[in-house]
Amino acid sequence: MNDVVQFESVGLRYGMGPEVLQDVTFALDSGSFHFLVGASGAGKSSLLRLMYLAQRPTRGYISLFGRDVSTTPRDDLPALRRKIGVVFQEFRLLAHMSAFDNVALPLRVANVRESEIKRHVEELLVWVGLKDHMKARPSTLSGGQQQRVAIARAVIARPKLLLADEPTGNVDDHIAQRLMHLFDELNKLGTSIVIATHNEAMVRRSGRKVLKLAGGELRVLDNVADDDSDEFASVFAGDRGRILL
Amino acid sequence: MNDVVQFESVGLRYGMGPEVLQDVTFALDSGSFHFLVGASGAGKSSLLRLMYLAQRPTRGYISLFGRDVSTTPRDDLPALRRKIGVVFQEFRLLAHMSAFDNVALPLRVANVRESEIKRHVEELLVWVGLKDHMKARPSTLSGGQQQRVAIARAVIARPKLLLADEPTGNVDDHIAQRLMHLFDELNKLGTSIVIATHNEAMVRRSGRKVLKLAGGELRVLDNVADDDSDEFASVFAGDRGRILL
Amino acid sequence: MKFRFAGPELPFARDDTTRFLPWLMAFMVFLAALSVAGFFVLGDAARAIDRGIENTVTIQLPAGDNVKADEDRIAGALTMLRAMPGVASAEALNREKIVQLLEPWLGAAARSTEIPLPWVIDVRVDRANAPKAEAIAALLQPYIPGVMVDDHGVWLQALLRAVRSSEWIAIIVVLLNGLAAAATVVFVTRAGMGLHRETIEVMHFVGAHDTYIARQFALRASLLGLKGSVIGVVLAAPALMLLVLLMGNLGFGLLPEIRLGVGTWISIAGLVPVAAAIALVTAHTTVLKSLGRMI
Amino acid sequence: MKFRFAGPELPFARDDTTRFLPWLMAFMVFLAALSVAGFFVLGDAARAIDRGIENTVTIQLPAGDNVKADEDRIAGALTMLRAMPGVASAEALNREKIVQLLEPWLGAAARSTEIPLPWVIDVRVDRANAPKAEAIAALLQPYIPGVMVDDHGVWLQALLRAVRSSEWIAIIVVLLNGLAAAATVVFVTRAGMGLHRETIEVMHFVGAHDTYIARQFALRASLLGLKGSVIGVVLAAPALMLLVLLMGNLGFGLLPEIRLGVGTWISIAGLVPVAAAIALVTAHTTVLKSLGRMI
Ligand SMILES: Nc1ncnc2c1ncn2[C@@H]1O[C@H](COP(=O)(O)OP(=O)(O)OP(=O)(O)O)[C@@H](O)[C@H]1O
Numbered sequence A, B: 001m002n003d004v005v006q007f008e009s010v011g012l013r014y015g016m017g018p019e020v021l022q023d024v025t026f027a028l029d030s031g032s033f034h035f036l037v038g039a040s041g042a043g044k045s046s047l048l049r050l051m052y053l054a055q056r057p058t059r060g061y062i063s064l065f066g067r068d069v070s071t072t073p074r075d076d077l078p079a080l081r082r083k084i085g086v087v088f089q090e091f092r093l094l095a096h097m098s099a100f101d102n103v104a105l106p107l108r109v110a111n112v113r114e115s116e117i118k119r120h121v122e123e124l125l126v127w128v129g130l131k132d133h134m135k136a137r138p139s140t141l142s143g144g145q146q147q148r149v150a151i152a153r154a155v156i157a158r159p160k161l162l163l164a165d166e167p168t169g170n171v172d173d174h175i176a177q178r179l180m181h182l183f184d185e186l187n188k189l190g191t192s193i194v195i196a197t198h199n200e201a202m203v204r205r206s207g208r209k210v211l212k213l214a215g216g217e218l219r220v221l222d223n224v225a226d227d228d229s230d231e232f233a234s235v236f237a238g239d240r241g242r243i244l245l
Numbered sequence C, D: 001m002k003f004r005f006a007g008p009e010l011p012f013a014r015d016d017t018t019r020f021l022p023w024l025m026a027f028m029v030f031l032a033a034l035s036v037a038g039f040f041v042l043g044d045a046a047r048a049i050d051r052g053i054e055n056t057v058t059i060q061l062p063a064g065d066n067v068k069a070d071e072d073r074i075a076g077a078l079t080m081l082r083a084m085p086g087v088a089s090a091e092a093l094n095r096e097k098i099v100q101l102l103e104p105w106l107g108a109a110a111r112s113t114e115i116p117l118p119w120v121i122d123v124r125v126d127r128a129n130a131p132k133a134e135a136i137a138a139l140l141q142p143y144i145p146g147v148m149v150d151d152h153g154v155w156l157q158a159l160l161r162a163v164r165s166s167e168w169i170a171i172i173v174v175l176l177n178g179l180a181a182a183a184t185v186v187f188v189t190r191a192g193m194g195l196h197r198e199t200i201e202v203m204h205f206v207g208a209h210d211t212y213i214a215r216q217f218a219l220r221a222s223l224l225g226l227k228g229s230v231i232g233v234v235l236a237a238p239a240l241m242l243l244v245l246l247m248g249n250l251g252f253g254l255l256p257e258i259r260l261g262v263g264t265w266i267s268i269a270g271l272v273p274v275a276a277a278i279a280l281v282t283a284h285t286t287v288l289k290s291l292g293r294m295i
């Protein structure tokens, strides 16, 4: 079994609310690349949270790298998490640390040698265009700069699975394309990638596979264009149809 | 003098760094509508911060509603701030308060009657599609939902000046259009509006005036299309040309 | 809506920091209450000792073979003493009083008629020109051999000095606790402002006045101070009663019985509003001062 | 890079909360040090009193008209006493010693030859079958009228009880301070975890083990505890010396002179590592327990 992520009849409900995710079943091969789309509030971030172990499902079965998540003892979770890189929708940079230290964090936690850390982190920060901001605290960076630090932190340890939540919401199309290129490179090295996004143009342009969330259900499409036209409109429709001008 | 905002030779420098803004001079009429564009790190958020009094300029003269900001006594600042609505790039919702209470904040601070607050806030939250999430804490809202709460808070008190920093970065095109409609309505009621954005399509579609930041300098264009073609590319170009694929 | 009067904007309820404040306050008020009680008790003691010094002289005469003869000698001694300049009055203690005085030393034997008890004369003297103990002894010695005169002087002087310095210590402890309480409120308020910096900034941006924010901190601090000081006083009351009980029999007849009067209890209860006021004023000033430095 | 050994991830340096910990620690170690010193001093006192009880009996005899006759009577009394069952030894105090004993009561008059001083006999008794004071008095009374026998019993027993309960109070205060210190560390650690929740979550997401995080908290807490307890001990030392100075002359000859021995100082210094260890272990356990509840 070569599946990096496997969901079977997974359901998620917050507190007493409605089920945000219903019977979600899918599997991601190693080396796959998917966009995750759906209206605002459709459950994209929730699905990603399940994958990076920030949330336990209300029901169903989740396995990561062939391990049943629910039976994995607490002590083994860090090893699992080190194989997963995450770009959070709200960045989650550590405010008291420089851009460099933020990006270095996953390596430090894994006890990588300081000299090696320096080389890798600097190279990556230059690549995302933050050469002049390595020592800057997140609060002194612009929104787009922070987002790039967050992306660098997610990819620095060459994860087997990269989960990115709206990673290009604060940058312009040029930088977005460059970041997509970074993800492509990583993907070519074998990393499975899932990117949640509202950026319709980016999805269309890439021609990648799409995970579509609507009404709590997940459908896997080989391409946005595969969607039958009726439904297609709703891929990027407002909050479950409630918002119409 | 009917200028809502007036900048004269304003310069801004953080600490010992380079000047992020150089000799910025412009004025905004009441009832005007501008997009603020520029590469990531060009200084859009910084310019907005100067306008909503979160930052003092290193040099130059700023007046808001005809009052020189630098000589306004501390006790008069709240009155000034109540005329300005701000959508922060990072939302800045209060984590311990419900969506309703977050939006109600500007009215509560101004001692508006609770019954009136209820009516206005509920109406607005329904409008932005958060009917079912009024009592939800920000942490239980999706990224796009949070962004809409932030926008609702900025407009609830019908400010004379609305400053929005990337207000549609986390929502899909449908919702983005609806939010633009909201801004238009407000503008028609006489509010001056400045929206910083990377969303090229939105700027083009609207045909509104554009404030363009590049190399620390500000240029006012009647329309994106007015930009001479060479420079035009750079309006949405990467971080001062450093990032090129 | 609940707690609306304090403004719901600052989420103090979730601060671990402010959970401290009542307990620290309770602790400091507890110590202050003990010190206040100590101050009053020591004051009583000092007054009693002061009254004793040079005001009274105790004369002890050995018992002779014959009670009648003894009584005559004592009557003579009393006459001589009353004639002495500086002596206000002189009285022989009756038998029962003497037995009481000796009981802790001799036990039941004090009541046994087999032991001839000594006789005791209490002399009150004028503070102004009190005769020296030696002068009294010299006067009586030829007439009553074996007489012992005790003006408590040296010993009581030392005790009085000790009591007086303890009184000062009590006052200083109360003041130090007040200072410590204020410092604690400053720290907790600053910590709270750090914790809620984001909230405070947003409140500024939506047009809140500094006082609007300071009021919330001040009200919260004074409520916590109130709670803490009530706890402190409530804990101090039984502790004090226990201490009085434990130390009540340590006076050894030298010091007055330890008692906590109404004045003491009122002063202790007065610590509650004082603590709350300190918290209120300190928090308000701290916030306004810190906000003044923000943009 | 600085402070790298503690891991730079958790920004403790900016917590107002943790600034408290050393001072609270200092305060508690200060109190504990005072209590420890009190415990040792009270122990000394108790031993001295205990030695005194029933071991010695003091007999006072009034002076007669004739020194020679007195000395004869005393020699007789000594013979009788030494023959008594349960009496180990009996010695008359020499003149000089008696003068010294009376000096604080009579002042210079004690040295005056005009006042006939009483005679004093010190009797050491077997603790096992010591004769009662009344029995001795009854034995001597017919032979020496006016004799006074004092076995210090009742009085010293009461004093001993008071000292022993004070010793318990000292022990309880030390233990309470230990508990309070642990509770404070729990509170501060919890507050710290609340404050740094975001950081902790991110550290989890990038694959940090619970112990990696707990270690940082524990090390920080023990450093702060160390700092605080050193401050506490450093402040306690002069305070104790001052107290000894102030109270040294309050023994009134009854209690041994108050002294702080090497053992006392070592025990007080021992509070430093104990406080640091409490902080270390408490913080580590608290963090691991809290983290266990996080996802
Ligand atoms: N912790 C939570 N508690 C309760 N409800 C939550 C929580 N997190 C999310 N929700 C709700 O679950 C739904 C899905 O949220 P989610 O963040 O997964 O949406 P999303 O697809 O990422 O949206 P967006 O594109 O706006 O980021 C929303 O209605 C949201 O209000």
Ligand SMILES: Nc1ncnc2c1ncn2[C@@H]1O[C@H](COP(=O)(O)OP(=O)(O)OP(=O)(O)O)[C@@H](O)[C@H]1O
Residues within 6 Å of the ligand: A133, A136, A139, A140, A141, A142, A143, A144, A145, A170, B014, B015, B017, B020, B038, B039, B040, B041, B042, B043, B044, B045, B046, B047, B089
């Ligand atoms: N508080 C600060 N201290 C120091 N430097 C700062 C601070 N805030 C911003 N900067 C720097 O100023 C420059 C402009 O930042 P600003 O946030 O204004 O950019 P922006 O145009 O909003 O970018 P984006 O589109 O990425 O949000 C950036 O290089 C940033 O690193």
Ligand SMILES: [Mg+2]
Residues within 6 Å of the ligand: A044, A045, A046, A089, A165, B142, B143, B144
């Ligand atoms: Mg989301």
Ligand SMILES: [Mg+2]
Residues within 6 Å of the ligand: A142, A143, A144, B044, B045, B046, B089, B165
């Ligand atoms: Mg910005």
